[in-house]
Every structure is written in C-alpha cells, then in structure tokens.
Amino acid sequence: MDPAYSKEDDAFRAEVRAFVEANLPPDLAQRGRYDFHPHRDDQAAWTRILADKGWSVPHWPAAYGGPGWNGVQRFIFEDEMRRAYAPTADRIGSELVAPVVYTFGSEEQRQAYLPGIRLGQTFWAQGFSEPGAGSDLSSLRTRAVRDGDHFVVNGQKTWTTEGHHADMIFLLVRTDPNVKPQAGISSLVVDLKTPGITRRPIWTLDEGLTVNEFFFDDVRVPVENLIGQAGQGWTHAKFLLGNERTNSAEVPHTRRDIAQLREIARIERKNGRPLIEDPIFRAKLARIEIDTKSLEIAVLRALTSEGHGSASVASLVKVRGSELRQRVADLAVDALGDRGIAVNVDPHAEYSMVGQADGAGPTPGHGIGIAAKAMFRRATTIYGGANEIQRTLIAKTVLEL
Amino acid sequence: MDFNYTAEQDALRDSVKRFVEREYDWEKRFAIIRSAQGVAPDHWSAFAELGWLGAGLAEDAGGFGGSAVENALIAEELGRGLVTEPFAAHVLATQLLSAIGTDEALALLTELVMAEKRIAPALQEPNGRGDWRIVETHANPPESPPRLTGTKSLVDCAIYADSFMVSARNGKDTNLYLVNANETGVNLHPYRTLDNRHVCDIHLNNAPAQLLATGKHADQAIALAVDHAIVTLCGEALGIMDTALWTTRDYLKVRKQFGTAIGNFQILQHRMADMMIEVEMTRSALFHALGAMDGNDAARAAAVSAAKVQASTGGLFVGQQAIQLHGGIGVTEELNISHHYRRLFVIARQLGDADLHLARFAQATDRVKKADAD
Ligand SMILES: Cc1cc2nc3c(=O)[nH]c(=O)nc-3n(C[C@H](O)[C@H](O)[C@H](O)COP(=O)(O)OP(=O)(O)OC[C@H]3O[C@@H](n4cnc5c(N)ncnc54)[C@H](O)[C@@H]3O)c2cc1C
Numbered sequence: 001m002d003p004a005y006s007k008e009d010d011a012f013r014a015e016v017r018a019f020v021e022a023n024l025p026p027d028l029a030q031r032g033r034y035d036f037h038p039h040r041d042d043q044a045a046w047t048r049i050l051a052d053k054g055w056s057v058p059h060w061p062a063a064y065g066g067p068g069w070n071g072v073q074r075f076i077f078e079d080e081m082r083r084a085y086a087p088t089a090d091r092i093g094s095e096l097v098a099p100v101v102y103t104f105g106s107e108e109q110r111q112a113y114l115p116g117i118r119l120g121q122t123f124w125a126q127g128f129s130e131p132g133a134g135s136d137l138s139s140l141r142t143r144a145v146r147d148g149d150h151f152v153v154n155g156q157k158t159w160t161t162e163g164h165h166a167d168m169i170f171l172l173v174r175t176d177p178n179v180k181p182q183a184g185i186s187s188l189v190v191d192l193k194t195p196g197i198t199r200r201p202i203w204t205l206d207e208g209l210t211v212n213e214f215f216f217d218d219v220r221v222p223v224e225n226l227i228g229q230a231g232q233g234w235t236h237a238k239f240l241l242g243n244e245r246t247n248s249a250e251v252p253h254t255r256r257d258i259a260q261l262r263e264i265a266r267i268e269r270k271n272g273r274p275l276i277e278d279p280i281f282r283a284k285l286a287r288i289e290i291d292t293k294s295l296e297i298a299v300l301r302a303l304t305s306e307g308h309g310s311a312s313v314a315s316l317v318k319v320r321g322s323e324l325r326q327r328v329a330d331l332a333v334d335a336l337g338d339r340g341i342a343v344n345v346d347p348h349a350e351y352s353m354v355g356q357a358d359g360a361g362p363t364p365g366h367g368i369g370i371a372a373k374a375m376f377r378r379a380t381t382i383y384g385g386a387n388e389i390q391r392t393l394i395a396k397t398v399l400e401l
Numbered sequence: 402m403d404f405n406y407t408a409e410q411d412a413l414r415d416s417v418k419r420f421v422e423r424e425y426d427w428e429k430r431f432a433i434i435r436s437a438q439g440v441a442p443d444h445w446s447a448f449a450e451l452g453w454l455g456a457g458l459a460e461d462a463g464g465f466g467g468s469a470v471e472n473a474l475i476a477e478e479l480g481r482g483l484v485t486e487p488f489a490a491h492v493l494a495t496q497l498l499s500a501i502g503t504d505e506a507l508a509l510l511t512e513l514v515m516a517e518k519r520i521a522p523a524l525q526e527p528n529g530r531g532d533w534r535i536v537e538t539h540a541n542p543p544e545s546p547p548r549l550t551g552t553k554s555l556v557d558c559a560i561y562a563d564s565f566m567v568s569a570r571n572g573k574d575t576n577l578y579l580v581n582a583n584e585t586g587v588n589l590h591p592y593r594t595l596d597n598r599h600v601c602d603i604h605l606n607n608a609p610a611q612l613l614a615t616g617k618h619a620d621q622a623i624a625l626a627v628d629h630a631i632v633t634l635c636g637e638a639l640g641i642m643d644t645a646l647w648t649t650r651d652y653l654k655v656r657k658q659f660g661t662a663i664g665n666f667q668i669l670q671h672r673m674a675d676m677m678i679e680v681e682m683t684r685s686a687l688f689h690a691l692g693a694m695d696g697n698d699a700a701r702a703a704a705v706s707a708a709k710v711q712a713s714t715g716g717l718f719v720g721q722q723a724i725q726l727h728g729g730i731g732v733t734e735e736l737n738i739s740h741h742y743r744r745l746f747v748i749a750r751q752l753g754d755a756d757l758h759l760a761r762f763a764q765a766t767d768r769v770k771k772a773d774a775d
Contacts, residue, residue, distance in 0.1 A: 134728050136658035159729045204732050205739035211729075270530055280756055334754065337530030338555060341747045342600075343593045353734065361592045362527070362554060362602050371595055375743065378724050379732045386728060388668050 004297055005072070012073055016080040023049055024086050031348045032085035033260075033369070037208050039350050040123060040165040042087040047120025050089075057094050057118045064102050064110065065118045071303025075252070082256040092162065093117040093124035095247055097170045100187065100236050104228040113168070113189065125166035125192070127157040127214065128237060134159075135389050137172070138181040138234065142216060144173035144188055146223070151175075151188060153196075153219040159383070163199060163212035164351070166192055172237055175230045185233035189225045196220070201351075204379070206372035207343070209351040241385060242314050248384045249321030251296045257328045258289060264335045264366050275335055288328050295320050312398040315390040322380035322387060329374040336367050344368045402692050410474060416451055417475050421482035427737060433485060438560055439599040440486050449516035454491060457629070462499040463510045469629055469694045473636030473687060480640025483740050485598055489637065489751075490557035493522040493630035497566055497577065500622035501614045509579075520579070521562035522630075523553035523603055524623065531753045533627055538569040538605060540576060547571075547612060548586070549578060549605045555751075559601035560591055567603075567610065568623060577619045578610035585609075596744040624698065628705040631752050632694065635687045638712040638748045642680045645723040645741040649673065652727055669726060676722050679715035686711040699768035706758035706765065713749035713758070720745040 005013070028042045050056035058074045060066030069077065081088075089095075094117050101113050116122030133140040142155025153173060160169070169190050176184035190197075196219035202211045227236060265276040265285070275281050295317060302313045333340035344361030345352070346369050361367060381387045395401045406414070424444065425433075433441050448454050457472035458464020472492050479488055491513065498510040498520075512518040529535035538551025549569050559565065565580045565587075580587060586608035589601045614622055650673060653664030663669055686708040693704035720742035724731035731738045749755065 129729070132657075134658060136660075139658075139660075203734035205734060205743060207734065269528065333750075337527075338525065338750050338754070339527065341594045341596075341750050342555070343595060362590070375595065375739075375746075376732070378721065378739075378742070379729075381725055382728055382732065386725070388666075388725075392668070 004300055005076075009072055009076060013076045013080060016077055017084075019053065019055075020080055020084045020086060023053075024084055028087055029085045032087050037210065037349065037351065038087045039348075043090055043123075043165075044120040046087045047089050051119050056089065056120065057098065059095055060098060060102065060114075060118075064098075064114050072300060075300065075303060079252040079255060082252040083259065085256075090117065090120070090123045090162070090165075091247075092126050092166075092170075093122065093168075096126055096240050096243060097124045097168075097189075099243055100170070100227060100240050103239065104187075104232065104236055108224070109189075109227065116167075122168055123162070123166045125160045125163040125169040125212075125214075126240075127160055127169045127171040127190075129159045130156055131158050135386055137237065138185065140172055140174060140185065142171065142173050143177070144171075144175050144186065144221070146175075147220075149223050150220040151223060151226070153188070153190065153216045153221055155216050157214045157216075158211075159202070160212045160214055161210055161383075163192075163214060164201060164209060168192060169214065170227075172233050175233075179231070182234040183231055185237070186230045187227040187233040187236045188221055189227065190219065190221050194219050194221065203353045204376060206376040207353040208349070208372060208376065209353070210376070248380070249295060249299050249317035250325055250380075251292065251299050251321065254292050254321070254324050254328055255296070257325070257332065258285075258292060261285065261328060261332045261335060264332060264370070267366050268335055268337060270337075281335070284331055284334075288324065288331060291320070291324055292328075295324060312394055315385075315393045318384060319381075319387050319390045319394075322384075325380045326374075326377045329370075329377040332370045333374045336363055336370060339363050339367070340371055342367070343371065346372070402688065404688060406470075406474070410471065413453075413456060413471060414474055414478055417453065417478035418481075420447070420451065421478060421484060425482035425484055430483065430485075434597040439593070439597055444484075444486055445519075446516045448486065448488075449514065453488075454495075454516060455514035457492060457633075458495060458499060458510075458514065462502075463507055463514055464495075464499075468691075469632050470691050472629065472633045473639075473691060476633045476636035477640035477643075480637035480744070481644045483596075483641065483737065483744055485596075487557035487598065489630045489633040490522055492633045493524075493626050494520045494566060496626035496629040497522060497622050500625050501577065501618070503613070506613060518564075519558055519562045521556050521559045521565050522626075523556045523559070523565040523567045523580075524627070525554050525556070525752075527552055527554045527602070529554075530757075531750060532757055533568070533623065533752065536568050536570050536575050538567065540569045540571040540578065540610070541607070542571050546609045547578065548607045549580060549610045550607055551605055553603040553605070555594070556601045556603055557598065559589060559603060560599055565603060566613070567605070568619070569610075571615070574616040575619055575623070576615045577613040577622065579613055580605065580608055580610045594747055596740070596747040598747075621698075624702070627752060628690075628694065628701055631705050631709050632687065632690050634748050634751055635683065635690065635708045635712040638716045638745060639680070639683050639687055641741050641744055641748075642676075642683060642712075642716055642719040645719055645738065645745075646673070646676050646680050648738065648741075649676070649723045649726050656728075663726075672722055672726060676719045679711075679719050683708075683712050683715045697769075697772070699765045699772065703762050703765035703769055706753075706762040709753060709758040710755045710762065713755040716745035717749050 047056045057066050058077050062068040098117050130140050144151040144153045171188045173188050174184050175186040196217045198215045200213045201209050268275040270278045298317050339362045342361040344367045453475050455464035456467045460466045498506040524533040541548040567578045567580050586606045588604040591601045656663050690704040690708035693701045723738050727738050
C-alpha cells in the first residue's frame, strides 16, 4: 500500500512479520523495548533463532551464509525487527567487522571469524578511536610491533561500544611510524582474553553502560590475526565507516520510536483529552513523520541505485538520520509531560550505574527508559563520524567547495 | 531600566561564588548527588546564615530588603556549580507566604528564612503537565480541619520537609493549605529527576490540612509566587548556560585534532557564536522579566513567560551544542558538560515548558494590549 514498496516487497514484509510473530520469545521482546542496552544472552538467543532460518546475517553475500536479499529487503527485514522490539544482533560483528573480513581477509580468517558471528556466538568490538584520535582518526597511536610470530600491541582505545559484551576486538593499529599517517595503519583482530588487556567502563549521561576504554599493555597477538596486508588498515576503516554511516540513518529505529511515541500519546492526557489529539503535539509529530518518510525514501533510493555505498549519500542520511533520532526521543519526553524529567528505572537493566536503589519512577509503564534514551541520543550526532565532519564531507566531495 | 548591580548585589554574588568554589567542587558534588537525599546536610543552614534565604524578600515581608533580582542572581551563581539545593522551591514557598501576608503566613515565612523549618510548595499535579493552574486535588471543607485528597507531583524538598503548601480545589475556588508531613493520609513516593534532584509525588488521602488562603487571594499569591520561582529558574539556567559556554570555549582551545586546536575550525567558531547569542538573549529576557516583577499582572506574566521560553529553548541549544563540541567526552557521566545539559533539560520543563509559556505570553500580551487600548 505504501507506494515506496512493490507487491513483492509487501509479501516479503508479511513473511518476515509472520516469522517474527511465531518465533520471537515474548520476554525478549519485553526487554527489547529498552533496546539500546540489550542483553548479550538475548541477542545471542535471537541470532541463533534467525540463523536456523538463514536470516541472521542479512547483509552478507550468500556464499558466507547471507540470505541473498536485495537492499530493500534488508531494509524491510530490519524494519520488522525493530517494529517487534526484537533484540538487535551484534551489529558491530555482523554489519561492520564481517564485511571487512570477507572482503579483505584470507580464507582462513573467513572460516575462523564468520561462523561465530553468524551464529551469535562471538561478539565484537570496534577499536578505532583513541583519546587523542577521534575525528582525526589517522593520528591514532596504538602501536603493533612485529616480534617473531607475534605483534606486540601497546596503547589505548576508547569509546568502545559494547566492549563489555565483546569477545573480540577489531583494532586499528600503527605498524609503521615512518610513513604518512594513513599508510602506517593496519587492521588487527584481537581476542579480548589475551593477557595485558584491561577494560574500564565509561558511564554515560543516561546512567547506562555502552562504551568502554581498553588498555593494551604488551599484548601479544599472532601475526595471522592481521587482516589483509600491513598498511591497509586505512582502506579497511574507510570501507567499514562507509557501511556504518549508511546504516546509521537508522530509519527502522526511528520508525519504531515514532510508533512508541504514538502509544505514549494515546495513554497520556492533556486537558482531559488524549495527547494524540492535541494540535500542538500533532503538528510536531507530523513534522517528524514527514522527515522520517523523506529519509526512508532517500535510504531506499540509495539501496536500489548503482554505487549505493556512495560516501556522499551515506553522509547525508547519517546527518539527517542522527538528528531525527534526537528529535523523536525528545518529543517522547515531552509527551510524558513534566514527569518526563523523572528517572524511570528500567527493571530489566543489566548494568546500572546507581543500581536499582531508586525504585520506580512516576510513570512506570510507558515512561521507562524514555528520558534515558533522550539523553543517550545526544551521542548519535557524535559517533560514526561527527556531523560536523559529515557536513564537510558533503561540501567537499559532492559540492566540490 | 537600570542594568547595573548595586554594591550589595555584587557582594551577594561574590558570597555565592565563593561558597560554590569552596563547597561544590566536582568531587564534592558527586558525593552529594549520590547521597540519600541528594543534598548536603549542612548547606541549607549555611544558606540561611549567609543571608541568601531572605535576600529576595522585602523587609516588611521578613526579608533583607531585596527583590527578585537577588534571587535570580543567587540562582545564577548556584547554577554555575549545579548546586542541587532546591532554591527555586524556596523562592516559591516564601513568595507564596509573603503574598498570602497573614500573621500566620508571615510567622512561617520567618521560620523559612532562618532555615528553622522547611515547607515544600506542592502545586503541580500529574495531569497538569507542568501547568500549576490545573488543580484536581480537592478539599472537604465542611469538616474541621479541612481534609485534602489528590496527588501532587515533582515536589522538591518533600523528603525532608516539615510540611507542604498545597493548592486544592474547594468548589470553584483554588485555595492554599498547609499539610503536615507526618499526618495520616499523607504518602510520599520519592524518585529522582535527570538532574539528580530527589523529588516526590505526594498522595493525599483525606489528609487533615490548615487553610492558608482562599479564592482570588490564593490565585494572586500563586500567580505572583510562580513568576518569582520562574525568574529564579531562568537565573539558574543563565548561570549554567554561561558556564557551559565558557567551559566549551576553553576546551576548544586545548583539544587538538588534525594538528590544530579545534577552536580554529570556523564551523565551531560560528557554533560558539550562536551559543553566546542564546546566552545573551537569555540574560536580556531575564532582565526584562525582573523589571516587570513589580508591574501589573499581565505585563509581568508576559515578561516572565518570555524569559522562560528563551531560557528553555536557548538552554537546550547551549546544552546540546556544548556536548556536541566536546565530542565523545561530552556524553560522559564524569564530565560536568552532560550534567549542565541534564539540568537545562529539566529547567526547560519545570513550571511549564516553552509551549505552555508561548501560550501564556500570547494571552498575557492580549490583556496588556487591551488595557493599553482602554
Ligand atoms: C556513544 C559512542 C559510541 C562510540 N562507539 C565507538 C566504537 O565502538 N568504536 C570506536 O572506535 N569509536 C567509537 N566512538 C567514538 C566516535 O567515533 C568519536 O567520538 C568521534 O569520532 C568524535 O571524536 P572525539 O570524540 O574525539 O571528538 P573530537 O574529534 O575531539 O571532536 C570534538 C568536536 O570537534 C569537531 N571537529 C573535529 N574536527 C573537526 C573539523 N575538522 N572541522 C569541524 N569540526 C571538527 C567535532 O565535530 C566535534 O564536534 C563512539 C562514540 C560515542 C559517543
């Protein structure tokens, strides 16, 4: 019915929805309502169910276990997952690391790393950023020095998303300090159980745990863990970040957040009427829905055109998508009225900075996690390449300014 | 309009500044916000000794001869340190009592100024969505003393208050009542807000109460006192915004990427300029509101709502951009920048959000124009 999708697309959506309805355990969906901090066990369990169906790695080529879907189908699948509050996959493994491994890695590496990701057994972290190397990633300083059959790694990585759940980390390291910064960078995969690695959690403004710091102190990594050739790390990183940005439009997430917002607005009342009937609220919601639709079409256009990974489109939808995520999260707080400012502790939270000492907030059901989500959303315009950097990319590469 | 502060006001500002520097460094603040009540046990009595609790009250109202200017100024400096003591709630309570003006109210006021007693103003309700004028709590007047039933929400300082000042309906009127905290029929549901304040929902179930003011008298007291509390919040927002602005400016000078301080990137310079414009507009809107506090009701309401709109939207912009310009470190619990944003986010929604005050501004402006035409 939506003109953006064909009859076949609609049939595909119906198939996915039926599968999810029949197979998604209700307790997972319940916890998934607050899914920016999903439990690893839930992620693993759901990935396993999807793997049995052949659906756990939608982005991968069929040769490595992907379902062979086109871009629009992948989008629809993701949309249905979010709609049902299914736990997210280990997206760092399946969407970021795996494409680098099957594109640039050796056959041995593909066999070593891909099945664990596809089956939800091995979780990954992305070790790019450092305290001194954020936007200017190529200035990174973590060093890997060859010593016989090993690299010896020393340095620090930070802002490592879901590092507390990860088994493996995909590191960018400096292997050659004597060439141009970009040319001296290599990709190394490291088992996080290797001696010499310590982790420190970084609590964020939502009082939740997402990011971590990792310290590497004479960590010995077998040379076969080098992906591709030494010095190719920058190429891998650009490839990976391009994927991250296209995904970071996060339209399915935003569409789900809008659905959740509509639910809240039906429960909340203003002047004795459901909030959803309030003209000011309606106008704000409408504007967000309009912008989300345009973004959805932009993403679909990119997914169906040639060269859909094109960096400019990726930057463009990343900028708009990340800002939309913030707007919808803020409006959800507004929808709760002045009580939106209360901390509504998520009773399912796996990690909580202050523990459960607080007890329930004033809007326990539909208010849980809403304020925390709005807080954490401030990060969407920073991670995956800050929006200032993306705008400069658009100006430089497309507009040629 | 006189935009200069008096020597006394400068001295007052210095005294708050010194206190914040001494008692509220970042580590001390962390210990305070993690404590059970979210405030330090001895700070409030220190506020009283330093004269801040009566600084914004006229002498005939038991204060030290100041006005809303003093309150905004104290709040601005407290805001710089993100002090969690509920100063705006104190302004609301004292201004209610002063506007009620009965002997009994003035006696309570003296106790509040001396920090001998804590009274938590409880005007907001769950269905009010920040609009203090929506009151569903009701009184049962034929009984003596009257009894109240209903729920008050987001009540600051309720966990340690001796009593609550509650608005409640009696037929068509909204009255003000005093309810003792330890009375039967009073139940507290404590929770925390994003900015680490400890507040309560107060459930009243046929709770005995003492009548303080009725009808028009109560309405006027509430309208005036709420405006005092709002300009206090705007002062606090201004202090936080200004601190976030300059903290970010300092960071841009030291944070290096691409071989240079990020403050050299023009896009960030322009962003900082936009932030500064919001800070200055908030300061101006606050001055305008302070100047209108003694004027007629409609002009006062319009100016106060205008300041609240500016402080809310400007505060959110400055808070968000301060985070953005810090990059990853900006979203951490550890750094003050995310706490600035959290407090600004809350202030933007306390005692009415921007939408509410846009509407109130428009209505009040109609009344001003009508009065001018008459
Ligand atoms: C929640 C979260 C999760 C993350 N997850 C990961 C992860 O899993 N793995 C990982 O490796 N990294 C991760 N990151 C790190 C992220 O990629 C960096 O935060 C980001 O690249 C910005 O770097 P920075 O924080 O050092 O900020 P900085 O680079 O210091 O930037 C500070 C400000 O300066 C601006 N700026 C910098 N350079 C320029 C310029 N040339 N022109 C204009 N403006 C400029 C930026 O836009 C920003 O506003 C995560 C970050 C967050 C917040």
